[in-house]
Amino acid sequence: DARVTQTPRHKVTEMGQEVTMRCQPILGHNTVFWYRQTMMQGLELLAYFRNRAPLDDSGMPKDRFSAEMPDATLATLKIQPSEPRDSAVYFCASARGGLDAYEQFFGPGTRLTVL
Template sequence: DARVTQTPRHKVTEMGQEVTMRCQPILGHNTVFWYRQTMMQGLELLAYFRNRAPLDDSGMPKDRFSAEMPDATLATLKIQPSEPRDSAVYFCASGPPGQEWGEQFFGPGTRLTVL
């Protein structure tokens, strides 16, 4: 049963620390999306990649957030330095080739708490 995996599942850190979240998309999927979920804002798209190339990261605060795909099996989202307002659940999702506008498959999320 192919699934998107994310690590860590939970992260508690102090303000100012660097946070790295990792995502392994479903094998063969070529689009990867990063979302942030908060009570106030709901689900927000932060960035997305197609064939490892960033297509849109306009939803991401550029000064502290960065997203990369070092290879087809790994996507990373970094926050440096982290702030309390970054506390949220961060979801990664992937999609199969030829269906960029279709269904996205979500990972279990990383629950981040910044103290």
């Protein structure tokens, strides 16, 4: 049963601390998306990668957020330093990529609370 996995599922931290969220895409998927979901803003695309290279990170605050794919089986999203306004659910999604790859498969999310 192929699924996108995300760790941790929940994270509570204090303002100013570094936060790292991890995502394992479905094996064989070469496109990875990071989304943030809040009540106020809804679902926002932060960044996405194809074959480990960033294609679009225009939705991501560059001063404190960074996204990488160290290898094909791991994507990371880091926030340093974290702020209370970063509290949200962060989703990773993966896809086969390409014009005929229509479906994004979402992970269960990481619920981040910054105090």
